[in-house]
Amino acid sequence: MTQMYKLCSEQLSQQDHYDFGMRALKSVLVMAGSLKRQNPDKSEDVVLIRALRDSNLPKFLKQDAVLFTAILQDLFPGITLPEHDYGRFLDEIQSVLQSMGLQVVPAQVTKVIQFYETLLVRHGVMLVGPTGGGKTTVYRVLIKVLTNLHEAGLSTEVPEYQPVKTYVLNPKAITMGELYGEVNKLTLEWHDGLLASIVRRTCVDLTEDHQWVICDGPVDALWIENMNTVLDDNKMLCLANSERIKLTNHVHMLFEVQDLAVASPATVSRCGMVFVDPEELGWMPYVQVPIARIQTMCKLLEVLLTHPGCPPMSLEKQKLNPILAMSFVFAMTWGLAGPSIDANWDMIDAFIRNLFDDLGDARLPQHGDLWSCYVDMDTRRMDSWEKMLGGFTYSRSIPFFDMIVPTMDTVRYGYLMTKLLAAKQSVLFTGLTGVGKSVVARGTLNDIAAECNYVPIFVNFSAQTSSNRTQEMIEAKLERRKKGVRGAPRNKRVIMFIDDLNMPKQDTYGSQSPIELLRQFQDFGGFYDRDKLEWIEIRDMTLSAACGPPGGGRNQVTPRLIRHFSVLAIPPPSEANLKQIFLAILQLFTMAYFTLISPNDIFKQGFLRDFPQTVRGIAEVVINGAVEIYVRMAKELLPTPAKSHYVFNLRDLSKCVQGLLQADTGVIREKKQFCRLFFHEAQRVFHDRLIDREDKQFFNEMLAELSAKIFGEVSLLVISAMLPN
Known part of the structure; x- marks a missing residue:
């Protein structure tokens, strides 16, 4: 046995959830003893090899499982393990999978069996694997299997066939004090924690039912180290108020995690591991599974x-x-x-x-x-x-950054969002800064709210957003229906749009508590009341969100949340689209409308409709110049360590045009004045960000070049006064 573990540690790949220490050795001996008592007539060699295989195989990756089998054959040559007959247990797994509308895949059936056998020898078990591999499905199938076998009266033959009571929580969705309990610093009163409350509840249950406390969330040293006495042979939860809660034999601690990159070896060695690999499923089940x-x-x-x-x-x-x-x-x-x-x-x-x-x-x-x-x-x-495509008419009453000029992108992404929300599917818009993610989402929700009986709620995340504040914002918009249930107003549906989803700062180990709270809602349809420590079910609410790419204060969001969303990436608009959008604000919706309306009405749609003809006529060349300045600045003045703020996006172009909207019809009466205003806004938005003489000279030369190419003599006179001698 020791030689086998030595070879495994040397030849198998290095994974965070692998452990070949003394606790792993002990679990093999426990399983071997149990198998020998069940099969007293079998050879000890066969029993030991099966114990070695069954206690270790569940945690290995697909390629490592092949190497492990080869090591066993080398160490125990000539010994063949007979196939174990799981009988009714195997039949029930297949029946439950079919009743849940899932394909009966041998790899997944094997994982359910491995999970069950690991539970028999370890009271702490971790289901580890990438998103979408079937970790939740594995334990949900086993719950139904054990319950069905108990109802069939087989618990008299196999005592482990008992119903299962589950308590699911996400430890990273709440604070450490809310998880384990803490003393109120003002009143000096003890406030019980969620985990302590759940464990205490399981221990006073005198039935033979299995009690599973499922921690579905990232495992890190911040909170898991306090569980060491729970996971080892002591089986004791020690709290800060000196209370000790002893776990009964029917209580199991389960952890569903994506990886154990930041877990300590002490934690890994205390738990049984079951690795659920999506690659073992292959692609065929996704084709054969019901299309929904x-x-x-x-x-x-x-x-x-x-x-x-x-x-x-x-x-x-x-x-x-x-x-x-x-x-x-x-x-x-x-x-x-x-x-x-x-x-x-x-x-x-x-x-x-x-x-x-x-x-x-x-x-x-x-x-x-x-x-x-x-x-x-x-x-x-x-x-x-x-x-x-609809029309657009400029209105001073609408905030600039809330204006929506219809384009191909706004129409199609608004259409897709409308359709997906109708199917109660969460939508996530992603794309570069300033491409219009928030504008499309907000505009679409406001347009369809009355027709679809939606109650749109708009929330902005920041680096300081906490899970507690997020939960308060959600609860404030929902009605109390009955005890433990909250939802949208009657005959309505709440659509919560979260802007900058990936802005909350990460903790020491890379998790984000507001994100974990949202994932708990997406996975289980609710969260816990932080005062009463009771589960709150949320009904008739759909999440929608927008986020930019990681970097610049934005963080990577866990794939375990993203999998619940339909992701739509909004591309940056082309130069032609940019010109169309901003020209619509200043002058007219789109040049295609020239053929549909009278020439006298051409300029009656935009901001410049009340300005003299000479000013209205220069709108197109001003917008062309603004777009060219933005494009050249973004391409040629790239950020460096010394110029990290040289990040130009579409918001800068928008601010330049927004400044033009401050023009007064009583002051701006000539083309020369409007050109001067444009150059001023371009300098304030772009030039003021530049820090050295070379970059400023580049910008000034670009303005001079553009004025000569686009604006003509009048603009040259204007800009010549701005350039240094």
């Missing part, structure tokens, strides 16, 4: 084919088939490409066209790409998003 399990694609398909406005399924086959085919192509397009940056769109477009070119019913557009089209149920064809 595939998130973004199938939520879109569901809305297109079942919600108001969809065609009746009783239509003639000849009319219905094209609608079904086009809806599937549309849903697949955005399911695949929603999280992708626009640089990959052409490749995905070609891939989908290659798949469906032979399907005539799909009616793929011959001109343009698939991103530029939506399914029009009335005409039964794929039409351009341009058909859904």
Whole structure:
């Protein structure tokens, strides 16, 4: 045995959850003793090898499991282990998987068995593995299996077949004091902690039922070290008020974690490990599983084919088939490409066209790409998003950064958000700073709130946002329905939009407590009351969010939360789109409207409508110049360690145009004055950020060059007064 552990530590890969110490050796001996008592006639060699295999195999990665099996065969040559017959237990696992609408995959069945066998020899067990591997499914299946076997009367033969009571919490969603308990510094009274309250509740339960305390969240030394006495042979929870709670034999501590990168070896050695690897499942179960399990694609398909406005399924086959085919192509397009940056769109477009070119019913557009089209149920064809573009009229009463100038991007991402929210699917917008994530989300929610009976709530996260404050903001907007249940106002649905989702600062070990609180809601539909320590169920609420890429104060969000969202990446607008957007604010919605309205009405839509004709006529060249300045500054003046603030984004361009909106019709009467104002705003936004003579000279020369190229003689006279001699 010692030789086997030595070889394993030398030849297997180095993983955070591997432990080959004395506690691992002891668990092998405990399992071997139990197996020998169950099978007194079997050879001790066979019993020992099976104990070695069954106690170690659950924690190994797929490739390490092969090496471990080879090591066993080398150390014990000639001994063959007979296949263990799990009988009714195995049949019940398969039955439960089918009843839950899941595929019966041998790898997952094996994990359920391994988890059960690990529980028999360890009272502390960790389910470790990447997001989406099936950790939660493993323990939920085992709960149903044990309950069903008990109800079938098999607990008399196998005492371990007992019902299971679970208590789920996320330790990182609350503070250490709220977890274990603390003394109030003002009143000097002891305030009980959530974990202490749950463990005390399990220990006073006198039934034979299993009591599982499930800690679903990151494991780090900040809180897990206080559990060492619970996880070792003492089985004792020691609190700061000197109270000691002894765990009974029916209590198990379970931990569901993505990894153990910041857990100490002392913690790892005290727990049994079951590694749930998504690679063992392969891709086939995702294809065979009911279609509703595939998130973004199938939520879109569901809305297109079942919600108001969809065609009746009783239509003639000849009319219905094209609608079904086009809806599937549309849903697949955005399911695949929603999280992708626009640089990959052409490749995905070609891939989908290659798949469906032979399907005539799909009616793929011959001109343009698939991103530029939506399914029009009335005409039964794929039409351009341009058909859904509305008009824009400037209003001084609307804050500048709340204005929405309709473009292809705002229309299509607003449409997708509307459809996904109709299917109660959370939506996450991502993209570079200033591309319009928040504007699209807020504008869409405000537009559809009355029609869809939504109650939109807008929350901004910052580096100092805490889980406590986040929970208070959520609870403040919900109504109390009955004890332990809160939800949206009657016949309404709350849509909580969280801006800057990834802004909360990370703790010492990289977790974010507000994010863990949101994940607890997404996973389990609620959270704990921090005063009464009771579970609160949240009904009729959907999350939506926006975040930028990590960096500059933003942090990486755990994949365990992101998996609950349909991710839509908004690309930065092209130069043509930028010019269209800002020209709409100053002058007119889009140049395409010139053919639709009278020439006398051209300038009656934008901010400059009350200015003289000479000023209105220069709007287009001003916007062209502003966009060119922004593009050149962003490309040529890049941030360095000494110039870390040289980060130019679309908000800078917006501020430049926003400054132009401060113009007074009584003061600005000539083209020369408006040009002077533009140069002033460009200098305040861009020039004032520059720190050395070379960069300032570059900016001034660029202004002079632009004035000569775009504005002509008048602007040259204006800018010449600004340049140094």
